[in-house]
Each structure stands twice: as structure tokens, then as C-alpha cells.
Amino acid sequence: MKAIRILAPTLYIIFLLLPIYWLLNMSFKTTNEILGGFSLWPREFTLANYAVIFTDATWYTGYLNSITYVALNTVISVAVALPAAYAFSRFRFLGDKHLFFWLLTNRMAPAAVFALPFFQLYSAVGLFDTHIAVALAHCLFNIPLAVWILEGFMSGIPRELDETAYVDGYSFPRFFTRIFMPTIASGIGVAAFFCFMFSWVELLLAKTLTSVEAKPIAATMTRTASTSGYELGLLAAAGALTIIPGAVVIWFVRNYIAKGFALGRV
Amino acid sequence: MARKTTDQKGWLFVAPVVALVMFNAAIPLMTVVNYSVQETFGDNVFFWHGIGWFQDVLQSERFQAALGRQLLFTGIILAIEVPLGVAIALAMPRKGIWVSVCLVLMALPLLIPWNVVGAIWNIYALPDIGLFGRVINELGFDYNFTQSPFAAWFTLIVMDVWHWTSLVVLLAYAGLSSIPDAYYQAARIDGAKRWAVFRYIQLPKMRRVLTIAILLRFMDSFMIYTEPFVLTGGGPGNSTTFLSIDLVKIALGQFDLGPAAAMSLIYFLIILAFSWVFYTVMTRHEGN
Numbered sequence: 001m002k003a004i005r006i007l008a009p010t011l012y013i014i015f016l017l018l019p020i021y022w023l024l025n026m027s028f029k030t031t032n033e034i035l036g037g038f039s040l041w042p043r044e045f046t047l048a049n050y051a052v053i054f055t056d057a058t059w060y061t062g063y064l065n066s067i068t069y070v071a072l073n074t075v076i077s078v079a080v081a082l083p084a085a086y087a088f089s090r091f092r093f094l095g096d097k098h099l100f101f102w103l104l105t106n107r108m109a110p111a112a113v114f115a116l117p118f119f120q121l122y123s124a125v126g127l128f129d130t131h132i133a134v135a136l137a138h139c140l141f142n143i144p145l146a147v148w149i150l151e152g153f154m155s156g157i158p159r160e161l162d163e164t165a166y167v168d169g170y171s172f173p174r175f176f177t178r179i180f181m182p183t184i185a186s187g188i189g190v191a192a193f194f195c196f197m198f199s200w201v202e203l204l205l206a207k208t209l210t211s212v213e214a215k216p217i218a219a220t221m222t223r224t225a226s227t228s229g230y231e232l233g234l235l236a237a238a239g240a241l242t243i244i245p246g247a248v249v250i251w252f253v254r255n256y257i258a259k260g261f262a263l264g265r266v
Numbered sequence: 267m268a269r270k271t272t273d274q275k276g277w278l279f280v281a282p283v284v285a286l287v288m289f290n291a292a293i294p295l296m297t298v299v300n301y302s303v304q305e306t307f308g309d310n311v312f313f314w315h316g317i318g319w320f321q322d323v324l325q326s327e328r329f330q331a332a333l334g335r336q337l338l339f340t341g342i343i344l345a346i347e348v349p350l351g352v353a354i355a356l357a358m359p360r361k362g363i364w365v366s367v368c369l370v371l372m373a374l375p376l377l378i379p380w381n382v383v384g385a386i387w388n389i390y391a392l393p394d395i396g397l398f399g400r401v402i403n404e405l406g407f408d409y410n411f412t413q414s415p416f417a418a419w420f421t422l423i424v425m426d427v428w429h430w431t432s433l434v435v436l437l438a439y440a441g442l443s444s445i446p447d448a449y450y451q452a453a454r455i456d457g458a459k460r461w462a463v464f465r466y467i468q469l470p471k472m473r474r475v476l477t478i479a480i481l482l483r484f485m486d487s488f489m490i491y492t493e494p495f496v497l498t499g500g501g502p503g504n505s506t507t508f509l510s511i512d513l514v515k516i517a518l519g520q521f522d523l524g525p526a527a528a529m530s531l532i533y534f535l536i537i538l539a540f541s542w543v544f545y546t547v548m549t550r551h552e553g554n
Contacts, residue, residue, distance in 0.1 A: 017374075
């Protein structure tokens with residue numbers, strides 16, 4: 001029993017890390033070495049692939065673009081989801097349950113369905129190829145998720161908290177920002193984490209809504225397939241760098257994830 | 267659960283969300299509905315076509331085949347990821363430094379852009395220079411995911427398990443860590459078996475998070491596009507052409523807007539129906 005407890009997570013983590021190791025391994029090889037044959041570690045260790053990415057503007061602006069729209073999306077999603085989740089957890093109003101399910105249905109809409117209409121819509125309002133366009137488009141699936149998560153956390157907070165604050169003479173905005181938001185801080189952390197995650201990993205809409213100015217890194221990567229055959233080393237280095245922002249975010253929210261859900265709708 | 271009061275000013279609070287999602291959902295959805303009932307010969311001239319496209323799509327073997335593949339894929343990955351995720355969450359340490367280390371390492375695949383996931387598995391599974399492909403071939407199996415449909419499916423499923431099981435683990439773990447120690451002590455005093463502890467204490471406590479996990483996994487696997495597109499491109503042949511891949515081929519490849527729109531709506535309705543049934547069944551006992 002004890003052995004299984006240690007063995008199972010260890011094996012699982014090895015299973016998770018092997019492909020990532022292989023990516024790193026590839027990224028430190030020259031393309032010639034990669035195509036030349038199979039080797040478990042780089043024989044001619046090189047940083048050339050990374051050097052290309054950090055010196056070529058078409059590469060590194062891809063990262064900046066992605067980070068810009070993901071940050072915008074996370075802020076917008078959480079900011080508008082907070083009052084909405086509060087309403088769903090505290091008030092009964094006309095059509096509330098239908099509205100809640102309708103919001104969730106948008107989380108179920110396949111991006112492939114919306115790709116073409118989104119392109120037309122955002123072109124029509126003159127936002128095509130801007131960061132804000134992608135940030136707004138990702139709200140389609142991130143707002144419902146943020147409302148869903150935050151509503152769970154808020155429902156776990158007893159109403160007495162609200163009432164006591166009003167008795168003490170707090171106005172609603174002051175109560176909401178000074179007392180309520182700190183109380184559900186871990187919920188906000190979890191919601192922001194999920195918004196970041198789903199916006200960072202999505203490509204279809206981000207690619208459809210941009211061409212040059214706001215092109216995401218993930219779309220830049222598809223370029224390596226077409227120019228001068230397959231530049232696998234470069235592709236691997238670019239891929240390895242896309243893992244870093246996610247890893248940094250996980251490190252910051254690691255305590256919220258376990259504790260956060262436990263406090264929430266469980 | 268906090269008690270609720272009837273108060274119509276709730277609408278004031280949800281107004282920004284409704285406005286934003288309306289802009290993003292209602293306008294594009296109406297565009298799709300528009301296309302789905304019209305026929306065009308170019309030049310922006312449209313004719314009423316009624317439900318013709320819907321009939322065409324529902325009767326086409328191509329759509330039925332893609333739907334079949336989609337259902338099979340979603341069924342398989344749910345059957346693997348949910349039990350595996352719960353099992354790993356059960357085996358994880360409860361306290362100490364290892365919890366953070368495990369959680370961070372396990373969450374890594376979740377935060378990799380989807381096309382990078384496809385690219386990682388591409389170079390990992392290549393039969394000649396990929397570790398995974400090479401090892402399988404060394405073991406004596408003839409494995410090449412670009413040629414054999416079975417190998418392509420196998421690779422896609424292992425990739426999805428690699429990519430998403432951690433989501434189930436994180437959610438299940440969060441559910442488990444909310445169980446007070448007193449419950450386990452009471453179970454020990456009663457002499458409960460391991461299975462009984464799981465069935466009557468741990469599983470009920472995990473129900474809400476598992477609902478979220480299964481719903482998210484169902485929706486996302488049903489909408490899967492980028493990873494198989496990068497890894498197999500829907501092939502070999504059409505063997506891994508799932509609904510989204512087929513849809514994008516029709517809409518953006520062939521620019522058949524009418525059939526693509528009709529297919530979009532049918533596709534969306536299928537997800538909606540499944541999710542609604544599941545949501546209703548899983549939340550039936552809560553009685554708000």
C-alpha cells in the first residue's frame with residue numbers, strides 16, 4: 001500500500017515529463033543532428049536555436065503579443081465575472097437559472113464554429129489584428145468559466161458576512177472591495193489561473209483574428225514547417241519557451257489550487 | 267449554500283457579462299444561423315434554402331463518420347482519464363513539500379499551447395528519431411502514426427491522457443483535501459474497509475468537483491481541433507478527422523458556408539444536449 005502511494009504519482013510524473021525532456025533535448029541540438037539520427041541527449045550542445053528566437057523580432061514579438069492579450073483577457077474576464085458571480089450567489093432574479101445555463105453554453109461552443117463569424121465581426125468593427133480583439137474573443141469561453149468558479153466560492157461564504165458589514169455602515173462598493181474580495185482571494189486566484197490557462201493555450205481563434213500586429217507565438221511557430229523544410233530544432237526551442245509563462249503562473253498559484261477548490265464548491 | 271433573496275437588481279450586476287458575451291456569442295451565432303438557411307453563388311447574393319443544408323448534413327456519410335469517430339474518441343478518453351485521475355489523486359501525499367512539487371509538475375501539460383502539445387508529440391512519437399516511437403518499434407511493434415490508423419489513434423489517445431489527466435487529478439485532489447480528518451478516524455473506529463471509505467466518504471465529497479472535471483473534459487474533447495490537426499492532420503486518410511477538423515475543412519478550406527453553418531449548429535446542439543443531460547443528472551440531488 002505504502003509503495004503504491006509513492007510509485008503511482010512518481011510513474012505518472014515521469015510519464016508527464018518524458019515528452020517535455022524530449023522537447024528540451026531537441027531544442028539543444030542542431031537541425032542536422034536531429035535529422036541525422038536517434039540520440040538520448042545532445043551530442044553537439046548548441047544554444048543557436050534559442051539565439052535565433054531572442055534576436056529575430058518576428059519570433060520574440062510573438063511572445064509579447066500572446067502575453068499581452070492573455071493578460072488583457074484575464075483582467076477583463078475576472079473583473080466582469082466578479083459582480084455577476086456575486087449576483088448569482090446572492091440574489092434570485094428573473095431568469096437567473098436560465099441565464100446561468102446560457103452562459104455555460106458558451107463554454108461549450110466549439111471555436112471552429114465561431115472562427116469565420118468572429119473574423120467577419122471583428123473586421124466589421126475595425127478591431128481585426130489587435131490584441132484587444134483576441135482578448136475579447138477569448139471572453140466567450142473564459143467569462144462563463146470565471147462566473148462558474150467564482151459563484152461556487154461565493155456561495156460558500158455565509159450571508160452573515162454581507163449583513164454584518166452593512167450594519168457596520170459599509171457601503172456596497174466598499175464592502176465588496178475591502179471585505180468580500182479579500183475573503184474569496186483564493187477563488188479569484190483559481191479563476192484567474194483558469195482564464196490565463198485557457199487563453200494562453202487557445203490558438204484557432206487567436207490565429208483567425210490576427211495577421212501581423214498581434215500574431216501569437218503559437219501561430220508564429222507554424223511558420224517553421226513551411227520555410228526551408230522542417231526546422232525541428234527551432235520549433236523545439238520555441239515550444240520549450242512557451243512552457244515557461246505557464247510554469248511561472250503555476251508556481252504562484254500552487255497553494256491556491258489545492259486550498260482554493262477545497263474552500264469552494266466542494 | 268448561502269440563502270438567496272429575490273432582488274431584480276441582480277440584473278444590474280450581470281449586465282456587463284451579458285453585454286460582452288452577447289457581443290461575442292449572439293452576433294456570430296446569428297451569422298451562422300443566417301448562412302445555414304441560405305444558398306449563395308458568390309457576389310454576396312443569397313437565396314433562401316430552408317432546412318436543406320441540415321438534411322444534407324444529417325444524411326451525409328461524411329458527417330456521420332466524423333460524429334462516430336468523435337463519440338468513440340471522447341468515450342475512450344473519458345473512460346481512461348477519469349478513473350486514472352481519481353486514482354492518482356488518491357495516491358498523492360496529503361501534506362508537506364511534495365504536495366506543491368507534485369501539483370506544479372502535474373499542471374505543466376495543462377499550460378502548454380495546444381499546437382505545441384501537438385508538436386511535442388510529433389517529435390516524441392516519430393518512429394525514427396522520437397523517443398516514444400523508437401521505443402515502441404524497439405519492442406517489436408510496427409509503429410508509425412503517419413501510416414497506420416490504429417497507431418494514429420493510439421498516439422492521439424496517449425497524448426490526450428498525457429495532456430488532460432492532470433486536470434482531473436487537480437480537481438479530485440482538491441475535493442479530497444476538503445475532507446476533515448475526523449471522517450477518516452470515524453471510519454477507522456467503525457472498521458471500514460478501504461473500498462467502503464472510498465465509496466461512502468471520498469466519492470461523495472468529490473462529486474461536485476468530478477462533475478466539473480467530467481463536464482470540462484467532455485466539452486473540450488468533443489471540440490478537440492488543434493492537437494490532432496498538428497499531429498496527424500486528420501489522417502491517415504480520414505481516420506482521425508474529428509468533427510472540428512471536418513468543420514474547418516468545409517468552412518475555411520472549401521468555403522461551403524451553408525453546409526458548414528448547418529453542421530456547426532448541429533454540432534453545437536449535440537454538445538449542448540449531452541452537457542444539459544449530464545448537468546441535470548449530476549446536480550439533481552442538490553436541490554438548491
